[in-house]
Amino acid sequence: MNIPNLLAVLRNVRMKSFDKGEILIRVGSAKNDVFFIRKGLVRSYVVEKEANEITFQIYAEHQVFTNAHTVLFGEPSKFYYQALEHTKVYTIEYNAFLKLTSQNSELLELNRSYFGKKIIQQAFQRVESFVFLSPEERYQKFVKDNPKLIHRVPDKYIANVLGITPVSLSRIRNRISKKK
Amino acid sequence: MNIPNLLAVLRNVRMKSFDKGEILIRVGSAKNDVFFIRKGLVRSYVVEKEANEITFQIYAEHQVFTNAHTVLFGEPSKFYYQALEHTKVYTIEYNAFLKLTSQNSELLELNRSYFGKKIIQQAFQRVESFVFLSPEERYQKFVKDNPKLIHRVPDKYIANVLGITPVSLSRIRNRISKKK
DNA sequence: TTCATTTATTATCCTTTGTTAACGCCACAT
DNA sequence: ATGTGGCGTTAACAAAGGATAATAAATGAA
Numbered sequence: 001m002n003i004p005n006l007l008a009v010l011r012n013v014r015m016k017s018f019d020k021g022e023i024l025i026r027v028g029s030a031k032n033d034v035f036f037i038r039k040g041l042v043r044s045y046v047v048e049k050e051a052n053e054i055t056f057q058i059y060a061e062h063q064v065f066t067n068a069h070t071v072l073f074g075e076p077s078k079f080y081y082q083a084l085e086h087t088k089v090y091t092i093e094y095n096a097f098l099k100l101t102s103q104n105s106e107l108l109e110l111n112r113s114y115f116g117k118k119i120i121q122q123a124f125q126r127v128e129s130f131v132f133l134s135p136e137e138r139y140q141k142f143v144k145d146n147p148k149l150i151h152r153v154p155d156k157y158i159a160n161v162l163g164i165t166p167v168s169l170s171r172i173r174n175r176i177s178k179k180k
Numbered sequence: 181m182n183i184p185n186l187l188a189v190l191r192n193v194r195m196k197s198f199d200k201g202e203i204l205i206r207v208g209s210a211k212n213d214v215f216f217i218r219k220g221l222v223r224s225y226v227v228e229k230e231a232n233e234i235t236f237q238i239y240a241e242h243q244v245f246t247n248a249h250t251v252l253f254g255e256p257s258k259f260y261y262q263a264l265e266h267t268k269v270y271t272i273e274y275n276a277f278l279k280l281t282s283q284n285s286e287l288l289e290l291n292r293s294y295f296g297k298k299i300i301q302q303a304f305q306r307v308e309s310f311v312f313l314s315p316e317e318r319y320q321k322f323v324k325d326n327p328k329l330i331h332r333v334p335d336k337y338i339a340n341v342l343g344i345t346p347v348s349l350s351r352i353r354n355r356i357s358k359k360k
Numbered sequence: 361t362t363c364a365t366t367t368a369t370t371a372t373c374c375t376t377t378g379t380t381a382a383c384g385c386c387a388c389a390t
Numbered sequence: 391a392t393g394t395g396g397c398g399t400t401a402a403c404a405a406a407g408g409a410t411a412a413t414a415a416a417t418g419a420a
Contacts, residue, residue, distance in 0.1 A: 123303035
């Protein structure tokens with residue numbers, strides 16, 4: 001990437017910090033922001049009736065995430081995005097990002113190959129895990145794919161991500177430890 | 181879209197027909213083909229040990245599908261893609277499609293907004309259905325979203341897509357009909 | 361049409377999960 | 391240090407799902 005283009009990108013990038021528990025994106029927000037996590041941990045979640053939260057996904061260092069409902073569907077966010085630890089991000093408005101990338105073939109490739117594909121891949125492989133694996137196998141895969149996360153993320157969030165209850169996750173862990 | 185560009189696209193598009201049961205893409209294939217279904221029905225599936233098949237997804241008229249493992253991950257296909265009815269498709273090699281779209285801003289937008297987003301949307305919403313819904317609710321949503329498909333697709337395939345067994349799907353249907 | 365094969369339903373049994381609640385533990389704030 | 395609230399585990403029960411097999415229904419081929 002040449003220097004002028006790099007600068008053009010950087011002018012549009014903001015660095016932000018969030019304390020543990022702070023909300024990055026609220027339900028109803030229509031901001032097209034794209035985030036890259038430099039440090040920390042973020043979860044997306046919905047609030048069901050009466051303060052019952054369900055975590056949809058967890059994002060860690062060097063991962064890209066975005067307000068999916070807005071960027072993908074053009075709708076207000078149905079999720080909250082919350083920092084689980086003190087978290088530092090780079091953020092850029094998606095349309096600014098698109099504009100820049102469409103003016104530059106290298107960036108275009110980056111956009112298409114990195115940003116786009118990463119998000120598709122994650123979703124696609126996650127669907128595969130639901131169709132082909134049992135909850136127990138899904139947990140084993142999660143541990144294998146995210147060995148460091150399990151010590152940083154409360155189990156109840158991981159259970160939600162796997163599509164099961166925290167109680168069931170606890171039993172699965174128990175079962176696995178007995179098998180060895 | 182202007183005429184020269186349209187012609188350039190059309191030169192790369194092939195029309196193909198497949199009989200019921202015929203395979204469009206085999207496991208191991210590394211073809212970057214993108215398909216648009218004009219008529220008919222296609223399913224993707226894996227073969228587990230000893231001729232046990234699990235259907236991953238079903239595609240109907242006017243839907244776009246592709247050899248996801250190859251186009252997204254650069255790997256050989258893990259799925260078979262099979263016509264469930266006599267099926268007519270338009271097909272184009274993905275790199276030819278990319279080349280064309282990158283030379284034309286309208287097509288580029290089409291590619292990004294239609295092809296890419298449709299696939300992301302499908303996967304994303306499917307993950308949501310696994311995280312937030314029970315198997316029974318997932319089935320209800322499937323019926324609502326695909327009212328015509330349930331009469332054309334064998335239940336055993338739908339069960340797989342929902343991440344449950346055919347026996348369980350039958351019980352769910354029974355339960356629902358009793359509730360009314 | 362008839363026969364053979366596939367598919368859907370139902371039954372049985374066993375395992376897993378959901379729900380609710382109790383208990384102990386840990387982190388955190390006071 | 392001492393509560394306090396939140397979290398993970400465990401228990402008990404009910405509901406649902408998986409596996410297998412038998413039967414009924416539907417499909418397709420001859």
